[in-house]
Amino acid sequence: MNAHPGDPATAAPEARTRPSRRLARTVTGVAGALALLAAAVVVGVRAAGHEPTVTLLANWTGGDEDHFREAVIEPFEREHRVHVDYQGSNAESQVLGADVEAGTPPDVVVLTGPGELAEYARQKQLVPLENLVRPADFGAPWSTPLADGHVYWFPLKADVKSIVWYPGGLGERERRAAAHRPAAWCVGMGSGATSGWPGTDWIEDILLQRHGPGVYERWARGGLRWQSPQVEEAWRTWRDLVGAGGEPDLVRRALNTPYRSASEPVADDPRGCTLEHQASFVRNQPAWRHADGRYASSAELLLDAPAPGAWEVSGDLVALLHDTPQARELIRHLASTDAQRAWTEKDSGFSVHAGLRPASEGGSAWHRSLAAALRDEETAHCFDASDVMPPAVRDAFAEAAIEFLAHPGRLDRLLRSLDALGDTSGPTWQPTVCDRPS
Incomplete structure (x- = not known):
């Protein structure tokens, strides 16, 4: 699961030229009829064309939002003379779900999960993009057709996940020794409504590096059971690395720490932790800037492999819900x-x-090096498995990671429950997860 969702919802405090989608969510909880009325008002304002406006929901807040507005949105507004009514939220999945239910979804959305977007496409909520975007500009696993032959999203931003961060000056021997000490790992599972996803990233990456993209893709597409030996081994490997169920203070810290704060002990003197298995975006956190953060591939540090067998990647994916000019x-x-x-x-x-x-x-x-890794034509790139899974399975996976961290003895029951959920006929599974699955 990608890192941005989670924590209390926040939004840009600008005055809005159209009815507030947040107000519509409140109305929905009071009376369905009023929600329909709110949706009709939105449609009427669009039709009237009083102001050329496009609504956009994304997950960027704070400094990320400032950069997005300055670098991407403002140039568009100046060139096209169209106002972008932007809402940034760390709980965008919940916000979008409420907006869709209220009949007032944004025109454009940026989500981290292809699995979630596939569900909206199945519900006919998304507009195909073939006439607007060249899918060949992005390719697998970033922008590929669904079973109906249509492409519904493309990435605006990508990140690499198969990496471990460490402070500059920490030698290779020290890194390898630290990797086998649970207290050396900076772990934070908190992320509001999506807490637990940092644990899913560990399990996914261990499976990918140990068994390769073919096994990984089968599992991410629902073709390999959670109770398989390969998947179970990945969970147990994570347990041993971070000390799941072990030292109470260590486990409590991991469970109670927000993922954005996990690296803060790196800047302490003496350091409280020295390694973090986290996506490329975390390098911009203050602690890693202060510590001159460097990275090693997770295959090298976790499994003593000479090179990564594949890169786990994630993306912020753009989709269209309203086909307006x-x-x-x-x-x-x-x-x-x-x-x-x-x-x-x-x-x-x-x-x-x-x-x-x-x-x-x-x-x-470090940025040039990771950019090259994303373009490496000799190594497979596989999308974050939990982001690819149907939302119900993704969420259950994250919850299971939290429970397992505290109670690893419950693994068999957790895996049986995940298999039972995946066996249901409702979920929509992705056709493509890796750019080269074998």
């Missing part, structure tokens, strides 16, 4: 090389657009 222009802009390049200029993320290549110079060494 303004929304179409925004989609084209977000898929353009200019908007994609904006993420690479401040070490804030990566683009996988085929029209862009990693810069040969400029920027930080």
Whole structure:
């Protein structure tokens, strides 16, 4: 699961030119009829065309939101003279679900989960993008057709997950020794409504590095059972690395710490922890900037492999819910090389657009190196498995990771429950997870 969802919902405090979607969510809880009325008002304002406006829901808040507005949104508004009514929320899945139920979804959404987007596509909530975006500009696993042949999303921003961060100056021998001491790991499972996803990232990455993209993709698509020896081994490996069920203070710290705060002990003197298994975006956290954070591949540090067998990756994916002229222009802009390049200029993320290549110079060494890893044609790239899974399975996986961390003896029951959930006929599974599954 990607890192951005979670924590209390926040939103940009601008005055809105159209009825508030948050107000509509409140109305929904009071009376369904009023929700329908609110939806009708939104449609009426759109039809009247008093102001060219496009609504956008994404997960960026704080500094990320500031960068997104400055680098991506403001150039679009100046060029097209269209106002972007932006709402940033760390609980965007819950916000979007409430908006869709109320009949007032945003025009454009940026989500981290293909599995969630596939469910909206199945419900006919999304607009196909083939006439607006060239899928070949992104390719697998970033932007591929669903079973109906249509492409419904593309990545604005990408990240690498198969990595472990450590302070500059920490030698290889020290890193390898630390990897086998649970207290050396900076672990934070908290993320509001989506708490637990950092644990799912560990399990996914261990499975990918130990058994390869073929096994990983079968599992992420629902074709390999949770009770299989390969998946069970990944859970037990994670248990041993972080001390699940062991030292109470250590487990309590991991369960109670928000993921964004997990690295803070790195900046303490003496350091409270020295390693963090986390996606590339965490390098911009204050503690890792202070510690001159470097990275090693998780295959090298966790499994003593000479090189990663594949990279686990994630992305912030753009989808269209309302086919209006303004929304179409925004989609084209977000898929353009200019908007994609904006993420690479401040070490804030990566683009996988085929029209862009990693810069040969400029920027930080770690950023250039990870950008090259995303383009590595010799190594597979597999999307974050929990983000690919149907939302119900994804959420149950995250909850199971929390319970397992506290009570690893319950693993058999947890895996049986996940298998039972995956066996239901309702979930929509992704057709593609890795760019080269074997």
